[in-house]
Amino acid sequence: MQNLTQKFKDIFNAEPTLTAFAPGRINLIGEHTDYNGGFVFPAAIELGTYGVGRLRDDRKIQLYSVNFESAGVMAFDLDHLDYNAEHQWANYPKGMIRYLVEQFPEINRGFDIVVEGNIPNGASLSSSASIELLTGHLVTTLFHIDMDRLELVKMGQRVENEFIGVNSGIMDQFIVGFGKKDHAILLDTNTLEYHYVPTEFGDYKISIMNTNKRRELAESKYNERRSECERALAQLQKYLDVQSLGEISMAQFEQYADKIGDDVLMRRARHAISENERTKQAYEVLQAHDFKVFGELLNASHASLKDDYEVTGLELDTLAEAAQQVDGVLGARMTGAGFAGCAIALVHKDKIADLEEKVTEAYTKTVGYAPSFYHVDIANGVRTIEKS
Ligand code: GLA
DSSP, X not given: OHHHHHHHHHHHXXXXXXXXXXXXXXXXXXXXXXXXXXXXXXXXXXXXXXXXXXXXXXXXXXXXXXXXGGGOOEEEETTBOOOOGGGGGGHHHHHHHHHHHHXXXXXXXXXXXXXXXXXXXXXSSOHHHHHHHHHHHHHHHHTTOOOOHHHHHHHHHHIIIIIIOOOOOSHHHHHHHHOBXXXXXXXXXXXXXXXXXXXXXXXXXXXXXXXXOOOOSHXXXXXXXXXXXXXHHHHHTTTSOOSSGGGOOHHHHHHHGGGGOOHHHHHHHHHHHHHHHHHHHHHHHHHTTOHHHHHHHHHHHHHHHHXXXXXXXXXXXXXXXXXXXXXXXXXXXXXSSOSSSEEEEEEEGGGHHHHHHHHHHHHHHHXXXXXXXXXXXXXXXXXXXXXX
């Protein structure tokens, strides 16, 4: 943090008055269910984005990221807050600032912000939701605006959907906003009801494994999956009185699956519906401390994302499937949007070194470069960091 404060002083010649942190996230299970009215089960992690800021006396806004030093200071002002491709990474904070300014007339001065993230880029650990909510928290706090947390979360999702153009669900912003140390959240994305569940797996720990392959074209594929689900739903709605795939049980689906009339759409819907059931079941078995069945659900989730939803690819499959073979691993699956990025494994605490060694060997042999591993604490949501 000292570094970031120093960086702010070097660039803007003043002391920042506020420091904040927004986490990234993993998702235990419940993938590609959040825009289908289903359940998700994410947890915030101690990797995330730090930011420091200070109000200005004019209407200028200046943003600087230590992660994109060559991009330099991104400068605009309160009256010009449109998306601009030249502003690269800064469009995420800019979108948030725009919607805040539209809602709160008291934001009548500019500000300077410096950020630094330690979430690996393109790792599917939600660096974008992290910077959106970090910006929202910094700006509302600088202006003493008491904004409801859920409204801030929804605003982050709106930035993603309308400003950036990715039709994502609410999972990432929700967990970055509502995360709690040592807990995951079971969230019903239909009602937004949620429960905190301790991330206590007995002798087992979650390992995060990075393919180190950057996501490419993920946004267009993501939007394509979403519309495939909508088309499958429209077919099923001819027979079932439902608003989302999340309301359909597996038994109902099996009865009407062939009415969808298209194999690809049928498989997309089967993933969304079966994944939703697995997520509810994962919650039940965790309550009962049945980590073995929990692990089996992780494996089944990966298989469904690979075969039915087709969002994995060689790297994620090699990583998750190699981990599933390791003695002491109860289950492994991709996490987040897919296509590349990270997978998670539930591994016995004495077998972590083994997991890393065996998976690195198998992955490097098939893919040609090594994966990375992280062991991080489950964290609180976005927050101010008080000066010590
Ligand atoms: C991305 C989106 C989320 C969710 C996941 C897949 O992270 O931002 O809303 O859809 O993919 O589960």
